[in-house]
Amino acid sequence: MCGISAIFALQDGAENRSGQTPHDQLAAPGNNHSREQLEQQMQASLKQIKHRGPDHSGVWISEDSKAVLGHSRLAINDLSSSGNQPFHSPDGSVHAVVNGELYDFEELKRNLLDTTGYHFTSNSDSEVVVALYQAYGRDFVQHLRGEFAICLYDESNDLFIAARDRYGIKPLFWTVSKQRLLVGAEIKAFIPLDWQAEWDVKSIIEAGWNFDDRTLFKGVKKVRPGYYLTCDSFGTIKHHQYWDMEFPEKTVPDPRSEQELIQSVRDRLVEAVRIRLRADVPVGVYLSGGIDSSVIAGIVTHLVKEQSLTMGSLPPTDRVSCFSVAFEKSSGFDESDVAERSSEFLGVKQYKQIMDEEAFASRFEEATWHCEHHVPDLNYIGKFALSELPQKHGFKVVLTGEGADETMTGYGVYLPDVVREPDLTWPGAMPEDERKRVFATSEEQTKEYYRSIGAEFRMSEGQRKLNNISTLASMAAFIPDVFDPSTAALHAQDPQNVIANDVSSPVLEKMQEKWHPINTALYVWTKGHLPNQFMSALGDRTEMAHSIEGRTPFLDHHLTEYVNTIPPSLKMRWKGGDEFTSKWILREACKEFVTPEIYERAKHPYSAPTSYETDGPLHKLLGTLITEENVRQLGFVSWDVASTLLERAFVQKEALAARLAFVVAQWVVLARRFGIKTAKI
Incomplete structure (x- = not known):
């Protein structure tokens, strides 16, 4: 995983053709900066996201100064200097920066060597992007397996491409500012590039930032999951979908047996985990008290013990290392004792991050800055703190359980829609x-x-x-x-x-x-929720804040495309009466890898406490943030309402008021850190 930033100069009027509102004025041509100025701007941009890649930074500028690619590297595969980016094609016409992890890259390289004779200069997985583009053109994204965000410039055709993985595991943002297309792994990368942050109040009120391609910031959008953006020599910005989810017709019975489906899920998940153990650095596992992370830890332990696979660069004899977060026992949100029993069952090493109220308060502002959006639950701070652990113990890569609920039907709120219509694909299920x-x-x-x-x-x-x-x-x-x-x-x-x-x-x-x-x-x-909030606040942004690469086996598209074909009745299965088993197919497929307790345990969403002490660390911190001056400075929040939140949240213990207080305080933090002026309605 790494940080990427890119600049592509546009011709006059390109902002209007791109569909952007030129909110910060039409200015001089986008390439009116000297090479020295462009170098300085890009280095400053990379410095903003250095946490994503502290090992090396690289900048490439085209001869005409029209295109600039920047990369901050977190060295995972090929730790030598040959793995530094940007990468360039042998003929010098194609240039790319890559954030993410591409699996099966060794097989891809062998095939490209056989079919095209491409000359590779490194053992990095990322270099395969340039070779694939030269072999397949824009269709190169179809050949990628993994989580990624890519910026590529084809100099001979004056074509810029920005691509994002199928599930939006890796972030990628873009905006048009002063006749330049800016693309970055995080929005803060735009700050040194002549961009001024403004609130997109309508996006905030409509929750568009959480459901579509908007963000909290006016004019800043996401490259959608499963899409790539192109910008040609005339500055026309277009969006192209290369992948989408598909499901079977609801009236066609499934001919497969339960055992076939169970075995196929097991085989695909084990393979998804296996390929994610490949790294030239140590690999660990995030372990909670839920079935998702427990399954990952169980499969990893099985592969290490039974097939002698290694956890990245760790010796084969080394035990699997797992990292967990523990909340205060009295909160009712702590699952660390369940994780401990799983650790004992698997025989793994467990490292634990203890989260009390002071731990939440001390990290509140920094975690919010890294997320770049509000979160009504402080669980993101727990994940932020958890990611300190592997970094402290010398790990750069962790496997995580995110994505299972979205593919295997894990959330309780899904139940009415599971039974809204009969499942005709599995007759007799209920x-x-x-x-x-x-x-x-x-x-x-x-x-x-x-x-x-x-x-x-x-x-x-x-x-x-x-x-x-x-x-x-x-x-x-x-x-x-x-x-x-x-x-x-x-x-x-x-x-x-x-x-x-x-x-x-x-x-x-x-x-x-x-x-x-x-x-x-x-x-x-x-x-919506998965890429825009969960894979951000509980995934990439809080992990990469500490230079930790999170790998998500449950979102391997070879696995998910199969899981999407499974009848609804086998994902959330009726037990009788009002009882259902969520993720039934996953539980059966991975029963051997987890404890009986985990196999039987109902879903407990990962959430942080909402009730905290009066005059405690969080109450005091939010009191310094939710002030009349700060709230009125935002320009879109009612002080009459905001002024009641601390009393309601910390004295009257209203959970909803606590969540509202967290959000308003987060907006204040973002306004300060991004230098956002008062919104004009």
Whole structure:
């Protein structure tokens, strides 16, 4: 994993052709900087994201000064200087910087050597990108397996390409500023590049930053997962989808047996884990009390003990190292004792990060700066602190369990959509009268849950578009009621409609006519929450803040494409009465790798406490952030509401008020660190 930054000069008026609003004025041509100025700007940009790659920084500038590529390296494969980036083709026409990990790269290199005779200069996985591009053109992304963000410049065709992996595991942002296309692994990389941060208030109110390609910042967008962006010599910016999720038709019975499906999931997951153990540095595992990380730890231990595989560069005799976070026992959120029992069962080494209230408070601002967006749960600070552990013990790579809930149907909020319609792909899985009864009960329980936390459960136009799924309400449930009345002038959409409107017409047709409702729910959740919040705040951003590369076997597309074909009834399985087993297919496939306790254990979402002491470390910290001056400086938050949050959160112990207080405080931190002026509505 690394940090990347890129500049591509645009011709006059290109901002309008790209669909961007030229919010910071039309200026001189994008390439009016001297080479020395470009070098200085890019080095400053890389310094902003040095945490992503502290081992080396490299800059390439085209002869005409039109294209600049920058790279901050975290050396994982080929630790020598030959693995430093940018990479260049033998003929000097193609240049690339790569952030991420590409698996099966050795096989790809062998095939390219046989078919094209490409001359490789390193043993780095990233160099294969340039060779693939020269062999297949823009279709090179189809051949990549792993998590990645790429910037590539084809000098002979004056073509710039920015690509992102299928699930958005690696971040990639872009904006147009002063007639230059800027692309970076993190938004903070734009600060030294003549870019001024502004709030995108409408995106914040609509939660567009969490559901579509927007961010919290005006004019800054994401390259979508499974897409690549192109910019040609005329400055026309286009977006191209190269991959999407697919599901079977809901009326066609599945001919496969349970055992075949179980074995196939096991084989694909074991393979996904195996290829992620390859590294020239030590590899560890994040281990919680849940089944997802426990399965990964179990498979890794199996491969090390039974097949003599190594954890990256560690000796074969070394025990597997696992890293866990522990909250205070009294919080009700601690699962460290379960993780300890798994560690004992597997015979692995376990390192633990203890999180008390002082630990949360001391990391609040820095963790928020790295995430670059708000999070209504302090779990991101727990993950931020957890990632200090492997760095402290000399590890650069960890395997993680993220993505299993989104592919294997792990969240309890999915239940109403699992039973919304009969599963005709697996006839007889549940009697029809029982399905109807459970659906009515689960739908009402879901509504009652949202009422209890102060969220509104309502039928919306967006919900009707998406085959009436109730998971939509879960995704849009947290709508901070803290906005200033003046924001009504923005005519913000209902977040549920934002989610639905972001789905393409061909996919909407499949949702309405062909897919089971739970597959619709999995699709929108995986396109929204997963890359925009979970893989950010609980993945890349909090890991890479400490130069830690997280690898996610559950999001290997060879595995997920198979899992998507499995009948809904085998992912969340009915046990009888009102009882269901989430991720049933995963539990059966990996039963041998985990303790009986983990196999039987119900899903416990990874969450941090919301109740903290009056006048404790967090209360005092938020008191310095949520002040009238700071809140009014934001320009879009009501001080009348914000002024009540600390009392409600820390004295009256209102969980919703605590989450709102966290969010407002995070906006204040981001405003300070990015130098954001007061929003103008």
